[in-house]
Amino acid sequence: MRDVLISNVRLPDGKAAAIEIRGGRIAAIHGVGASAAGVEAIDGGNALVLPGLVEAHTHLDKTLLGMPWYRNDVGPRLIDKIDNERLQKKKLGIDPQRQSSRQVVLSVSKGSTHIRSHVDVDTEGGLSAIEGVLATRERYRDICDLQIVAFPQSGLLVRKGTLELMEAAMRAGADVVGGLDPCAIDRDPRAHVDAVFALAQKSGKGVDIHLHEPGELGGFSMELIIERTRALGMQGKVVVSHAFCLGMPEAGYVAQLVDQLAETRIAIMTHGAPYRPVPNVKQLQAAGVTVCCGSDGIRDTWGPYGNADMLERAMIVGLRNNLRRDDEVELALDIVTHGGAKAMELEGYGLRPGAWGDLVLVDVETPAEAVAARPPRKLVLKRGRVVARDGKALVEAP
């Protein structure tokens, strides 16, 4: 880890600054004209500096990046997509290690310094996807931090043997226990939630549950999650991803759920799905609920969209939530930086002395412009090391 001084940058509050990084961490944030002895000097070119972007929800193991175009003619139901994906994994040869590597390198080129990925665990693929992404995590450990969620995509209890594979995934090195639609997929919400939380307790890890269930059905599943979080003392260790149910019209019931999320410090991940009711990020923020954000799947058998750009994702969340004023757009930016860091319990995150030197430089006037304009990232640093420049990662993808 080299020691560097990034001079001639502007902080989010507009102040000109120079950032000194020693031993991978921010040693000091100086005013204009600072110099530091014995460090490499990098001219920031008057760019805006932000803490590294946080991709808090994606599926590294199943992107089709770099593969021939996949013509999608899948049926409309959730189960059509899940079944088709298992089929295509074999048919197309979607290699989890190769594909996750490609997406990590793309993410780094866009300024993400931390990624949380759900990784499939099922009775057909076994632990192969987990092992592939573990190898990727190791390979790119100096350019990006990866968190792996063991994710029972095809169901946890409906497919016998999956729970044992989930346990093995946690032993193999997964960081978080995943779950999926306790009612809609496993058809037994109490048993699903109990199993997920029991495994989390056993492995001493947190929980991150996909909850697509809409309206009152999703609300019920969320109540179960809240109850377990409270009963097991897992406050601050649980994320509910998507949480479409918080977009239901019943304002009073939603407000009551939101209050309980704040009390139990359960974070909400939204990717701003424009075609579903979604959680209102301003409401969550006002109630003190941590909000994070992710690309979800990128160019996979589910759909063709996505490019791993968390500034573009902030724009999509901004459009979805009608965030127009600068203070509102800054909330979208907060979600893809500090919100993600908090939900992922990152140590040493931020633009402050003592935090890791994970930075992204963007050629814009203001934080809101970063979200609206999304220019190629000028410079990306991971623990003080330059890992991308002018929109291109400095490491190779397979």
Added chain:
Amino acid sequence: MRDVLISNVRLPDGKAAAIEIRGGRIAAIHGVGASAAGVEAIDGGNALVLPGLVEAHTHLDKTLLGMPWYRNDVGPRLIDKIDNERLQKKKLGIDPQRQSSRQVVLSVSKGSTHIRSHVDVDTEGGLSAIEGVLATRERYRDICDLQIVAFPQSGLLVRKGTLELMEAAMRAGADVVGGLDPCAIDRDPRAHVDAVFALAQKSGKGVDIHLHEPGELGGFSMELIIERTRALGMQGKVVVSHAFCLGMPEAGYVAQLVDQLAETRIAIMTHGAPYRPVPNVKQLQAAGVTVCCGSDGIRDTWGPYGNADMLERAMIVGLRNNLRRDDEVELALDIVTHGGAKAMELEGYGLRPGAWGDLVLVDVETPAEAVAARPPRKLVLKRGRVVARDGKALVEAP
């Protein structure tokens, strides 16, 4: 107008081709290995070729492109934004000619060969915005076709003198008569719709009405528009922009409106607003209603978003309508090409002999990938002339 042969391109159906353009129009579409005498040869580099993109709804006169960042702290109501904009036009010095030029050049760099712009007409600015955009239309006539809609942004009848200015705008060279929320702004829907259609009849032009009114209120205004269109024989000459009311939950009433839109050949413009109920583009397509699409305002006092990229806009419409299958994503692409051309009644549009040589080349495998990946445009041609290359327009903006 030079004669050119664009060789080595792929048509949307995947076939390799060479496109011969003479006198600005497509003379022939050849198979592989074709040559043509006496024409300039351009290698398409195996790119996908699409007809020029159509920006069917924007506001060229009020973008802040190229100006210092505008910090938005405007109130939440529609009228707050309208009033603030009139104030800022003077305060910031938003010059309609300069600003519309900047946006036209940006649009061309993104592959748009046709733009329909609503342009403000009100008692404060008078015809200054119309005159500015008319000058821009003339200046860039060889690189992009502009249609100007005279747009009573601050109300048509509530502000005395506006109707006379609208008449003057049509005499000065505007192409289409605009309107705005007959109930919500003018508070007299019958009088508003009558005035708009009377002016259209008088000037022999079409109509394009902004209709933000939601639910049954918007449905009522839409009924009035349908009735006038039918009564005056203006089938195929009317566009309703936004039409958020078509996103209301009452499926039966919406279906009845949609049938009438098809019968009267009224086109619907959607920009895929993710924060409002919106028309369902698959429903409209199935009913035979023409659908077009636009950026709406780009980086203006209303909001910071937008970059004039109609492929990105197709993606936003695709995300909003949950278009995932390739045939669905191709619908989004159709909306920003042929749908726009039909709504704008463009002569000679398309990839066929006899049509104008308005083309955009994109480095992707398939039409759906053009929408999902949105790479910088490789080449943009207007009537056979190269006007942009590798994402950069070949003309200067002021």
